[in-house]
Amino acid sequence: MEISAVITLATVVAVLGTLALTRIAPDIILMGAMGFLIVSGILSPGEALVGFSNPGVMTIAVLYVLAAGLKETGAIQWIAHKLLGQPARLRQAQLRVLLPTAGLSAFMNNTTVVAMFIPAIQEWAARLKLPPSKLLLPLSYAAIIGGTCTLIGTSTNLVVDGLLQSQKGIGLSMFSLAWVGVPLVLVGGTFLYLFADRLLPDRQGALEQLEQAREYAVEVIVAEKGPLVGKTIADAGLRSLTHGYLADIERHGRLLTAVPPETELMAGDILIFIGAPECARELRRVNGLQPASGDVHKLDIAHHKRCLVEAVIGPDFGGLNQTVKASRFRSRYQAVIISISRHGKRIPGKLGAITLQVGDTLLLETTQDFVDQYRYRKDFLLVSALNDSTPPDFRKAPLALGILAGMVITSATGLLSILEAALLAGGAMLATRCITASKARRYVDLSVLVVIAASFALGAAMTTTGAAAQVAQWLLLIDDLAPWAALALVYVMTVIFTELITNNAAAVLMFPIAVAVAEQLGVSFMPFVIAIMFAASASFMTPLGYQTNLMVLGPGGYRFTDYLRLGAPLSLIVGATAVGLIPLVWGF
Template sequence: MEWQAYLSLATVVAVLATLVLTRIAPDVILMAALGFLTIAGILTPGEALAGFSNPGVMTIAVLYVVAAGLKETGAIQWIAHGLLGQPRRLRLAQLRVVMPAAGLSAFMNNTTVVAMFIPALQEWAKRLKLPPSKLLLPLSYAAILGGTCTLIGTSTNLVVNGLLQTEAGIDLAMFDLAWVGVPLVVIGGGFLYLFADKLLPNREGALEQLESAREYSVEVQIDDNGPLPGKTIREAGLRSLSHGYLADIERDGQLMTAVPPDTQLRARDVLIFIGAPECARELRRIHGLKPANGDVHKLDIAHHHRCLVEAVIGPDFAGLDQTVKQSRFRSRYRAVILSISRAGQRLPGKVGDITLQVGDTLLMETDHEFVEQYRYRKDFLLVSALNDSTPPNFRKAPLALSILGGMVLMSATGLLSILEAALLAGGAMLMTRCLTASKARRYIDLTVLVVIAAAFSLGAAMDKTGAASAIAGLLMQLGGASPWLALALVYLMTVVFTELITNNAAAVLMFPIANSVAEQMGVSLLPFAIAIMIAASASFMTPLGYQTNLMVLGPGGYRITDYMRLGAPLTLIVAVTALSVIPMVWGF
């Protein structure tokens, strides 16, 4: 290999390491790599920016609008409530979750499907007295499996199809992937039906664990000039609050716990109360108490304007690895964190001192505008909100579903390409007012689009410099002359890359390698491309491997081991099924 190939490989390794070891946003890392490859002369500007004009990337952008129309009209909730029903046994309930989720994910973004199903499932599980931990992870896995059935099921399928169009002049039809996707849904769904109950814990989710979710800590201070210094707790009337109780006193830097009622109060004592939101209002009426560090001002929002929001911290949250106080959460988001759940357990101690991490589930008291303001941002993966200020327009749900059906029909029959059908469907969503243009813009995830488009530059550099051919040669040495073994190695590498970086970036990086393997072995590229599509989506073993896995972490009360227990055998089952079916349908 020449120096350009080594530099391209070094760039890829640097990108992987930075993505794994730092908190730098993926789009920033990939755009930096694109700029470096261009400045170094490895790629021309046209080659570096080719990903931004790839039809797969553009189709993903348009499908965001179609999915937005379905979400805004509540079409998924409309279907979910009709399909879930009233099963009497847990396994039947799991089946009623797995099949609709897989079916819907075949035709729309699986993140949207899971986001819409979670609140419906939480309410449904509570009504049927079923543990949400037995339902929510199967929901995520079913959505991932369902996405492998059609070309629009996941963005990865569209990206690889765009590469196939560009590199090999191959354009897959809407349901070509069903040959492998449907067996995966049947076999994977059967595994979930038979073993999810045994392998998943009987654990309550974040909301169920915190039936006293509206119970939280309020800190007040004894006013120097007030009437309370010198009085006992009982005399001050602090033992007879209706909505809370005195838990601790902080005095001169020391924490006094389980304080008896005859404890004498001193000026500047910080009293820590535990109670419902109304507790703060009670404390305001007691003369001689003032906010400690301004904490009581957290609840300046009128009570009738408050709502409870459950949100999962995403990778782009600005206060990662900082305490709640250090992140200036209250002033930044105008919301009070009532409690924090991590890996299915409520974190003890003062909320302000807890260090925030990706996947933490926050239960927040805020106003109705919070959901509308942050539902489009990437700080949080909003999962559940009570009293949402913008309920779906269910009257237009049938219309939105009809538009989706028309898009699928036009594409499946070959009347229009997928991009053309998606453009028509997105325009129809706007023209029929299933959603407004402003909301459509906010639903388009530019971060994802930039990551995918910029990742094309890495693939192009590896292909142009011969680095992909060198790796392909190494794979051929490991796999001998067997195309099937080479296919298995490509699949395995894609799975590893997917766990380290985004599934789309993994697919773009693996495509030139797979292309070189096919060329050197003199076999068809198509089975390798299909294997990349499946492997890039088959992320079941960690909550961070796929966004839907992260979304159910808090609501299902899961721990990391739960993903391994159910996800590891499912990963093996999917791999064996895919590697068995793909060569039979798309021969070498």
Template sequence: MPFDAWLTAGVVSAMLAALTFTRAAPDLVFVGGVVVLLLAGVVTPADAFSGFSNQGVITVAALYVVVAGLRETGGIQWLVQAVLGQPRSLPRAQWRLTGPAAFFSAFLNNTPVVGMLIPAVSDWARKFDLPVSRLMLPLSYAAILGGTCTLIGTSTNLVVNGLLLDRTDAGLGLFDIAWVGLPVALVGLVFMLVFNRWLFPDRRPAISEIDDPREYTLEMLVDPKGPLVGKSIEEAGLRHLPGGFLAELDRDGTLLPAVSPQEVLRGGDRLIFVGVVESMVDLQKMRGLTPATDQVFKLDGHRADRALLEVVVSDTCPVAGETVRDGEFRNRYNAVVLAVARNGERVKGKVGDIRLRPGDTLLVEAGPGFAAQNRNRRDFFLMSQVQDSATPRHERALLAGLIMLAMVVVATTGVVSMLEAALAAAGLMVVTRCVTLEGARSSLDWPVLITIAAAFGVGAAMDNTGLAHIVGMGLTGLAGDTPWLNLAAIYLVTAVFTAVITNNAAAVLMFPVAFAVAGDLDVSVLPFAIGIMLAASASFATPMGYQTNLMVYGPGGYHFADYLRAGIPLNLVTGLVALAVIPQVWTF
């Protein structure tokens, strides 16, 4: 074996060790490995950075923007409320969760889908007293299984398809992989839900819920033209609020202090809520509710461009001792007080009539310049922006959904390529203001994209130095000349690599090996490419095996052994199904 191949093998081994035994960030490890190979002359600059021009990587980036458009318009939240509903038992809750999660993940990249569903599922579990540890791993696994059904369901599929296009000029259609992905997903979901009692632990989350002493009193109005009119309190989702509750209902001047869950909402009803800031933020985002104070509509700009902040009134604040209205808070600070918290006690009365005191914590809605303008003033003791508090652009939710649907349709029918459809959809999301330019930029998960792109450089080094061919020959020697045994060997090695490093990196590293094996056996590379897609996507046995597994680690309160107990059986079941189906659809 030549020196370049030995050097590449050493770099790859060092990268695997760093990712397995240290907490080093994957993007840092892969960029470092590419830089070493570039400086050593193993790869050219063009090979080292070829991943940044790969169609799969660019498509993944565009899909992040598409999902951001759905998120900022409230489309995802609406779907969650409509689909999850009110489960009567834990098994029903798991069925309600995993089916839609798998479906959405088939058409939206599964990583951002899980990212958006985690807080919704946490709230859902709290509302209905469900063990969150019995929901988070099923959520991740269902999203992974759903992602195997289409080309855009997971970034791994797009990356491998990009490699196929580079090597053979022949890629896959949007639903081509469904021939194997759908059986794998169905068998995986049924296995997971039938044996859920033994697979998933009942454990408290590692992130403990701490009671927040700041309880705000917030008034909201039922929009006469909104979707909540005619629904009961329970049907509207206002009965079980995590960290909050509906205290009173004011209807045409008549106060209803003990509101029945079956009370039907009418347009113009004034609802008084009490709760922590997270609950207040959720109410601000709910379609069909508007702030009771009309001051928010007198601020400059769209509500979606503003944010919520918590500020503590100081003893030198000009509005201390005055009511919110008399102190002209909006004119003075270009911000609106939505709610007031005072030493854990409930502050009664309309917001405009509340007389502010030093030490009061105010929940205010303001534009992006509020914090910078008032940070150094003595009017407030403390000031902090509430994360993810922008109000969704509900009026554009339908438009965002239509853009995503059009993207899927044109890509499916072959009118344009998946890359072109994703780029067009991302552009339309920005142009139609479904997502702001800043929101589009922040939606890109740069660590993931950089890891994928850098892995292409490492894969090129394995190919150029002949290391991939040597590894392929080794696998062929073990598996003999039987194509199916070689497919099984590549599937197994890819699955092991994926369990200890990232799925996309494992796929990129194994593709040149598969290409070499197909060449040695003089058979089609397509079955091996499909096997790599499934092995790298359907990874359940470790937290680092797939990004969604890592995302639910903390919220679910899991231990590493929990993944082994649930993931290894699921890996074996899905692997057997994949290896049985692939040769039947894509012949060698």
């Protein structure tokens, strides 16, 4: 083995060890490895940087914009509410989690899908008196499996397809993977439906306790001719919000207290919620509710530029010891006070009549520039924006869904490539103002793109130095190893890498090894490449291998052993099914 191959293998081992054992950011590690390969002369700059021009990586970048448009218009939330409904029992809840999640994840970013479903499932858990731990991990697993059904379902599929295009001149179509992906959804979904309840613990999530949070009273009004008119409180999903609760309803000047969940909502009802500041953010994302404060509608700020901000009044505040109305707060600060908290408790009474004091915490709706403008002014002691608090523009949700459908249809029928269809869809999201250019930039996760693109350098070094061929020889030391057994071996190695490092990096590292194994066996490389696609997505045994697993860790109150208890048998079942089916579709 040549010295360049030895250096390459040592670099790969160092990268794997650093990713698995340290907290250094993956993009820094991979960029450092790429820089080393260039400086050492193992790769030329052009060879090392090839990942940054790969069509798969560029497609992932554009799909971030598409997912952002779907989120900002509330399209995913609208679909989730329609599909999830209001189940009465745990079994019904499980079915309503598994089927829609797997279906949506085939065409949308599964991270976004899981993020939208988590609040709905937490609401179910509170209403049905179920532990969220019974539902949230199956949610993540269903999203992962569902993403394997199409080429755009997961970034791993796009990365491997990009490698196939650049190195072998072969491109997969939108539904090429469905022959194996759909059976995996059926097998994996059945397992989760039958055994998730038995294998997962009865544990509550690590939700913020309201009595320990700053408490506000937030008023919203049921919109005329909105989708909530005529629905009960429970059917509208307002019975148990994550960060607040419905205290009273003001109807035609009369206050209804301790309202039961079967109370029907009427147009013009003013709903009074009590809870943490995040409660206001949750209510902004409910289609059919509007801020009850008339001043909010007088704000001269575009819908997509609004956000929620907390501000603590300082000693130099201009309206000190004046009522909210007398302080002319809106015209002075271009912000509207939604609620006021004093000493961590809400202040009862009419908002406009409250006298403002030093230390009062204001919950404001204002422009996104408010924090930068007043962070260092003496009017406020502290100014902090609530993350992700811009209200969705539900009017454009059908348009965003139409753009997604157009992308899927044009790429599935072969009119355009995946990248071309994605570029047009992303451009349409911007042109129709489903999302602004500034927000689109913020949604593109550059660190993930850098990890993927930089890992291409490791894969290229493995191929050019012969290191991949050497690893393939070590794997095939067993005499007369059957192609099926070699395929299973490649699958298992990819799963191990995925659990230790990121799924995309694992796929890129295993690609040259899989191709070398196929060449030494004298068989087609396609089954081995497809196996990498499925194995790199099959991260069920740790919370670190896949982002959605990490997202449900806190809300579900999980421990590492919970992932192993349910994920290990699921990984075996999915692996056996995939290895059995792949050669039947892509023969050796």
